[in-house]
Amino acid sequence: MQKFVPISPKQVRRRRVVVFGLMIVSTLLATLKWITAIPSDSRLFTQLLMVILFMLTFAWIALFFWSSIFGFFELLRKRNVPGIHWVDENTKLSTRTAILMPVYNESPTNVFANLLAMAEDLKKTGQEKAFDIFVLSDTTNPKVWVEEEKIWLEARQLMSPNINLYYRRRAKNIARKSGNIEDFCNKWGAKYDFMIVLDADSLLSGKTMLTMAQLMEANPETGIIQAPPMCINRNSLFARIQQFAGKVYGPIVSAGLAYWQVSDSNYWGHNAIIRVKAFMECCKLPVLSGRAPFGGHILSHDFVEAALIRRGGWSAWLLPELKGSFEECPPTMIDFAIRDRRWCQGNMQHIKVLISKGLHPVSRVHFTIGIMSYLSSPIWLCFLLVGLMTALGREIFPPTYFPQSYTLFPEWPIFDKIGTIALFILSMFMLIFPKFLGLIIYLKENKAADIGGIFGAIKSVLAEIVFSALSAPIMMMFQSKFVFDIFAGIDAGWNTQNREDSGTPFKQAVERHFWHTILGIATTIIVWNYAHALFWWMLPITVGLMLSIPISMFSSRESNGIAARKHKFFVIPEEVKIPEILKEAKAYLANLQKISLDNCGVEAIVTNPQLNALHILMLPINGPAPEFSAKTLEMAQIKLENFINHKLKMELTKEEEIALLYSPQILRKACLALAI
Amino acid sequence: MVTLRIQSGDDIIRAYFSNLGFSEKQLPALTRLIDERFGKVPTDGDELVAFIDAQVLRLAKSVFPHSVLPDEQLLAQFRLVFLLCNGAQKCTDEVLKKHRLPEGLAEQMRKTAFETAPGYCFSDMVPQKIESPKPSNFFHNLFHRAKKD
Numbered sequence: 001m002q003k004f005v006p007i008s009p010k011q012v013r014r015r016r017v018v019v020f021g022l023m024i025v026s027t028l029l030a031t032l033k034w035i036t037a038i039p040s041d042s043r044l045f046t047q048l049l050m051v052i053l054f055m056l057t058f059a060w061i062a063l064f065f066w067s068s069i070f071g072f073f074e075l076l077r078k079r080n081v082p083g084i085h086w087v088d089e090n091t092k093l094s095t096r097t098a099i100l101m102p103v104y105n106e107s108p109t110n111v112f113a114n115l116l117a118m119a120e121d122l123k124k125t126g127q128e129k130a131f132d133i134f135v136l137s138d139t140t141n142p143k144v145w146v147e148e149e150k151i152w153l154e155a156r157q158l159m160s161p162n163i164n165l166y167y168r169r170r171a172k173n174i175a176r177k178s179g180n181i182e183d184f185c186n187k188w189g190a191k192y193d194f195m196i197v198l199d200a201d202s203l204l205s206g207k208t209m210l211t212m213a214q215l216m217e218a219n220p221e222t223g224i225i226q227a228p229p230m231c232i233n234r235n236s237l238f239a240r241i242q243q244f245a246g247k248v249y250g251p252i253v254s255a256g257l258a259y260w261q262v263s264d265s266n267y268w269g270h271n272a273i274i275r276v277k278a279f280m281e282c283c284k285l286p287v288l289s290g291r292a293p294f295g296g297h298i299l300s301h302d303f304v305e306a307a308l309i310r311r312g313g314w315s316a317w318l319l320p321e322l323k324g325s326f327e328e329c330p331p332t333m334i335d336f337a338i339r340d341r342r343w344c345q346g347n348m349q350h351i352k353v354l355i356s357k358g359l360h361p362v363s364r365v366h367f368t369i370g371i372m373s374y375l376s377s378p379i380w381l382c383f384l385l386v387g388l389m390t391a392l393g394r395e396i397f398p399p400t401y402f403p404q405s406y407t408l409f410p411e412w413p414i415f416d417k418i419g420t421i422a423l424f425i426l427s428m429f430m431l432i433f434p435k436f437l438g439l440i441i442y443l444k445e446n447k448a449a450d451i452g453g454i455f456g457a458i459k460s461v462l463a464e465i466v467f468s469a470l471s472a473p474i475m476m477m478f479q480s481k482f483v484f485d486i487f488a489g490i491d492a493g494w495n496t497q498n499r500e501d502s503g504t505p506f507k508q509a510v511e512r513h514f515w516h517t518i519l520g521i522a523t524t525i526i527v528w529n530y531a532h533a534l535f536w537w538m539l540p541i542t543v544g545l546m547l548s549i550p551i552s553m554f555s556s557r558e559s560n561g562i563a564a565r566k567h568k569f570f571v572i573p574e575e576v577k578i579p580e581i582l583k584e585a586k587a588y589l590a591n592l593q594k595i596s597l598d599n600c601g602v603e604a605i606v607t608n609p610q611l612n613a614l615h616i617l618m619l620p621i622n623g624p625a626p627e628f629s630a631k632t633l634e635m636a637q638i639k640l641e642n643f644i645n646h647k648l649k650m651e652l653t654k655e656e657e658i659a660l661l662y663s664p665q666i667l668r669k670a671c672l673a674l675a676i
Numbered sequence: 677m678v679t680l681r682i683q684s685g686d687d688i689i690r691a692y693f694s695n696l697g698f699s700e701k702q703l704p705a706l707t708r709l710i711d712e713r714f715g716k717v718p719t720d721g722d723e724l725v726a727f728i729d730a731q732v733l734r735l736a737k738s739v740f741p742h743s744v745l746p747d748e749q750l751l752a753q754f755r756l757v758f759l760l761c762n763g764a765q766k767c768t769d770e771v772l773k774k775h776r777l778p779e780g781l782a783e784q785m786r787k788t789a790f791e792t793a794p795g796y797c798f799s800d801m802v803p804q805k806i807e808s809p810k811p812s813n814f815f816h817n818l819f820h821r822a823k824k825d
Binding site for chain 1: 687688690691692694695696697722725745746748749752753755756759760790791792793794796797798799800801802803804805806807
């Protein structure tokens, strides 16, 4: 059992003062140095702009650095997050917990395989009866809807009889994931004390889920407990690099955050347990005024929910002690960027929430960090552009060494080259050093063999640093565009995340990175010809941009990821000693993949009597049918009749298919007609 | 509505019971039984289907006497669970004659039946306000914190 570490509010305040104080002091010192390093012949406005942009960029790096340093020492001293009461693992639960899996056009086989593995793992704790599982579908694709029903039926039969596996689909997905959870709370929330919220790719060990529920029972003021998820299961090179970084650097980052957040932590939207009462009291999200992207339903609901729960007087915890929490990361740089687009919009929306009434100051810091994680890209871009423009300006308008006023000596423009190099080295140190601290902690607490041996681990860290350096300018360009798009009023929409290692085809890479490449080449030519002094400074950025297409494609390949693993690059312990729950998930996946999902949709419902009965049985729980025109249904019926009577292909539109799926009598009759 | 290409009433009866998993061997007896009960030549397929539904619904109610599902869903549940339990292999046309399934099968069906979702327990979430900042009370908004009751 973990030990209770007491902490007073004064000590919590002191922690925050120290971390943010160090951030501010280091930023001020670096900025003072930067002021002397700016070329003295620059205009005052340019100088001011460069100072502000530098300050913002450096502060961002400094917060990450100091947070990681404190995280490192917390882990070194093996200190638990203070203020939370731990309980014996054999403590019997007297509460009920709902495990919620909200899905939106995801692969049902993967989703249900993970749920089956989690249920199997829960069974080992002997307390599985305290948990119910809900698959809350917001799926809009009719084929995936029927697949979900089919796999659910199979999974239901494979599931331990002590755990209920429920399924419901919403006809209208109002407010996306947060609306989906709200719908659950309105209908069934009163039956449960806690809910564990998952993502489609989440995997939580039974022990972790039990511990989370026990902690909620033992800490009645707690509203949310977040278990930091580790990325697993992917093989593309890009994903493997993310997985390795998460495994080795993630713990000090989490411990650092937990150090200053304590009971005012954040919620990351999944792999967390929430007290239903607190959620229902505090988390019915309003619709923000104005139109999307800033107005409308709140996209990144998790941060807001954590802030509102905190506003309601409940505590929120990030507990790095909770292991056995997994997720999958996007397999390619482009998939990562697509997800980032959605997150970026969600975080920009938080600008409206940030200064709303009654929030805890730390919640405001969470919002600021979220906003800055995207705004830092255009800030960095502006910083580079201003620097470049200044250099070009000097080329076009050379400095006046002998001004009109009479002087004995020429006025040399002052440029503190050594100071600039020192700041560059300092920035690099602050970015890279925590990675080695992460490695030290990892090697201290675990076997080096689990991450490819000491040599393998060091070369992986070095390779990750090179990859991060090359991909940083590409991500900067992506994120800058996202921010500009959002400010221009372009909405991200709601797309399903790609979770397969499919590799980026050349055409897609060119579409996405064409302008990055052009910008990289153009900058290199301009800098080489007109601002040669900047050439080597700009090279790390221009190389990344010029090579964006090959980098994106190369890193997206599964074969390259597997080859890297063979050479002991980016190995994670979950690949060497596969946790039981991962083995179970894989076994269930193999089992469920045997189920044919061909021709799912209406065709499956009318040709398979079992599925027909199941679908009709489940319709009312899905709520009232969405509106569709009589003409749509009429056209759908004609196509269905042609399929039955003349064996013609149905070729239904999505609307027609949905209309039929909400017409139980027609489906029933069609099923009979086909049996004649 | 979908048009059933009906050759005869027997076609419908056979289709109905083959959808419940009954084999070709079992179908003639069932068809005879329904024909006798129905007692006329069907002019409308829907009428005949509704008649068989009523017979099967009676069975469903005997298996799930406490069910609160509407008839359409109860019938669907019966069909589903009957298929999952291979009910057709465990009974004959006798079940329709007696309006009761063999107790072993009925018990197995009750055990196999499951809820798709638990019964509703409605409760509303409390709407929250996120107030847009106004210049006049900007700092008040920023530093005033709500207290838990």
